[in-house]
Amino acid sequence: VSRPRRPVIALTTDFGLHDNYVGVLHGVILAINRAAVVVDLCHAVPPQDVDAGAFLLGAAYRYFPSDTIHLAVVDPGVGSHRPAIALATPGGTFVGPDNGLFSVAIREQSPGLPAQGGAVSAALLGPRLSVVRLTNPAYFLPRVSATFHGRDVFAPVAAHLASGVPIDRLGEPPETVYLLPAARPVRRPDGTLVAHIVHSDQFGNLTTDLSAAQAEQLPQPLVFRLHGRIVRGLNRYYAEGPELMALIGSSDRVEIAVRNGSAALTLGARVGDEIEVLPAQQ
Amino acid sequence: VSRPRRPVIALTTDFGLHDNYVGVLHGVILAINRAAVVVDLCHAVPPQDVDAGAFLLGAAYRYFPSDTIHLAVVDPGVGSHRPAIALATPGGTFVGPDNGLFSVAIREQSPGLPAQGGAVSAALLGPRLSVVRLTNPAYFLPRVSATFHGRDVFAPVAAHLASGVPIDRLGEPPETVYLLPAARPVRRPDGTLVAHIVHSDQFGNLTTDLSAAQAEQLPQPLVFRLHGRIVRGLNRYYAEGPELMALIGSSDRVEIAVRNGSAALTLGARVGDEIEVLPAQQ
C-alpha cells in the first residue's frame, strides 16, 4: 500500500454552498484521514443534472495529480437501488453513483467505448481500468441514511482509499458500468453538421461539443449559426474578437463568446441548443 | 500540550463568499499556525440569523474530528458588550460570540439543560464542558476593530488553541452562557402536535424539529398538514416517494420534500412555518 503522504481528494457535487453539506464531507474525510488534502472542484452542478456533472468533472480531472481521488455526487437516485462504484484509472480514481457521472472521464481514459449510452459491459473498459461496486459496509459510516450517501458512503470510501485501502476490498467487480452517450456533433440528412451547447459558464461563454481537432478538419473559414445569428470564426482570444465571436476555449472545444459580455444572455442560449456549422463559402 | 500535527479549524459564518472576509480568516489563522487545516463548514448562514447558524453548525459538527476547533461568527452585536467565548466539549471546541450560536451543539453535548432560552448558569453545563470568556488580548490581533471580531479576536484565538494554548489562558470562566430555546414540536391545547420548519436547504427540502426518534413513537402511519396540503408518510428516500412526501432526512429529523423538485417553492414554505401532525386515522 503506497499512498502519497498528502493524498488529494477532489469533490464535485450539486450540493451548492447554501448548506452545511459540503462542510460535512470535509469533516467526514478528515475524521478518517487527517492527512488528506480536500479540494472543492465544483459544487455548482445544477441540481440532479448528471450530464452537467459529467462535463464539469470530465473537463477538469486531468489537471489534478493523477493519483487524485475524485468523489462526485450528483445523485437523483440516492437511496434506491442504483449501484455505487469506485473506478481506478491512470488519470484518477473516481468514487460515486453508477449513473453516468464519470462518463466523460471514463471515455477519455478508455477510448473506443461505444458512443451510445446505457449499461456497458465492464469488460469493455480494458485492462488499465479497475472498477468495483461499493458493497462492503466496513468502509461506510456506521449508520447509512437513505438520503445522504455522499456523507455516509462516498466520503468514507474516498478517505479509506486515500489511506491505502486497496480498491478490491470495497466490493465486487460489476458486470456493467452505466455511461451517458458521448457528446458530439451530429450530421443532418442534408449534410449540415450540428453541434450543441454543452456548458454555459460564469461569464456566459458557451462551450460546444465541437472539439478543436474536429473543427480544424472542417473547411475554413468556419461559419456558425445559432439563434438566428451568424458567427464567423475562429478568433484567437476574447480581447481580439468582434462583439460576438467563436474561438477555441480552454477545454479545447469551440466556444461562443461575447467580448466583455455574456453570450448566454445576448443570445438567450442554453445548454442543449443547436449550433449549425454552415458551408464555408456562405 | 498535545495537539494533532494537523489541527482542524472549521469555519461557520454569515459572511457569504461575495467578499474577502472568509479569505482573511484563513490568512489570519495560517499566519499564526501554519499547520492548521482550515475547513469552510458553511458561510451561507442568512445574515445575522443566529438560529440558522446554530442549526447548521449543530447538525454538522459531529461529523468532524472530535478535536476540531469550530470558529463561528454570526454576530449582530459585534462591538457592543456581548461577551465572546471558547467552549471545549468532548465533541469539539467552539469559539465565537456568546449569543446562542452554539446552542444546538451545547444541548447535545450537555443533555438535560432547561429547554427555555436565555442566560443559563455555566454550572449547569456539567463537568465535561469547560468554558471561558475571551478577555485576554494576548491572543487577539494587536489592533481589535469594533466591526470584525471574526478576524481580530476569534480567528487568532482559534489558531492559538490549535497551537496548544490551554483554554484557561484565554480568559475567565463566565457565570452564565447564553442559549437559544430548544427547537422542538409543541402540543396545542386540543392535543394536536405542531412541528416547525427549522431549515430549507439548497434543494428546497424542508427540515423540521420533529426527530426520527419522536416520530417513531407517534401513532402510525403519520399524516402531516402544512400550507393546507396533506402529506402521508414516511417514505424511505426521494426516488421512491410521491411528488410531495415526508421522510427521515439526513439530520435524523422528519423532512418534507418534493421528488426532483423544491418543497419550499412548491408550498411557499419558510423557516418557522408550522406542520401539524394529524391523528393517524384521518
Added chain:
Amino acid sequence: VSRPRRPVIALTTDFGLHDNYVGVLHGVILAINRAAVVVDLCHAVPPQDVDAGAFLLGAAYRYFPSDTIHLAVVDPGVGSHRPAIALATPGGTFVGPDNGLFSVAIREQSPGLPAQGGAVSAALLGPRLSVVRLTNPAYFLPRVSATFHGRDVFAPVAAHLASGVPIDRLGEPPETVYLLPAARPVRRPDGTLVAHIVHSDQFGNLTTDLSAAQAEQLPQPLVFRLHGRIVRGLNRYYAEGPELMALIGSSDRVEIAVRNGSAALTLGARVGDEIEVLPAQQ
C-alpha cells in the same frame, strides 16, 4: 532556496464558483507542488472589474503570512499582448496580469508612487520590491491556451515559486509596471471634500476611499451627504448606531451602514457614487 514546508498560495479571481475553473487552479498547483496550502481568498470579484479586484486583494493580503504567494486573475485582456508579472514584496509575492490588479498592494508596499495611474517606471518601485515579466515557458503548462492563463501560466508559476524557484528565473525585469490611480477623496473647487464608494459588501455596507487617518484630521463632528441623505457620524459599531450610520469599518476606512440592514439597498448606492463631507457646523 528556502521555502516553508507548507507554502501558502492564495487565489483571488473573478471566476465565481459556478464552474470548475477554481477547482482546476487547485489541481494544477497540487500537481506541481503537493505541499502547497491553497486558500480561496475571493472568487467573487465582479467579472473583469480590475478595480474591485485590486481593492479586495489590497485590503486582505496583509492578513496573510508575509511569504504568501498571491495568485490573482481578473484579466479582460487575456491572450492579447498585455504582459504577466511576478512581483515580490516584503508583504507578499504577487502573480498575475500586469493590468493594475496589484495596485493597492504595490502602493502600500512602496509608498510614494505617483497617484495617477498608467505605466509607471519599474525603477520607482524601490529596492524592496522585485518584479519580472513571466516569459519563461519552462514554468508554464506544456500547452498554453489563449483564454485561460490562470490555469496555464499563473497557477504553474505560483506553484513553482512555492517550490523555491527564484523569481528571476521566471523572466526579465520589465521597464514599467501598470498601476491604477490611487483611490482617494477629491476636493471640489468650492472646497467640499468628496469621497467615493469603493466597495459594497455582502451585508450592503459601503466602504469609502476616506481613510480613518484622514477622517480624524477633518473638523468634527463629521457630517456626510450621499443620495440626498444626511449621515452624522462617526459611530463606533453597528449595534450602537442609528438606522443609517457612518463608522470606521474593518478596512480602516469610513463605511456607511444600516443597522441590521443593507445600506446599498436602502440608499440605492453603488461603487463609484460620491459622498460629500459637509462642513461640521451644518
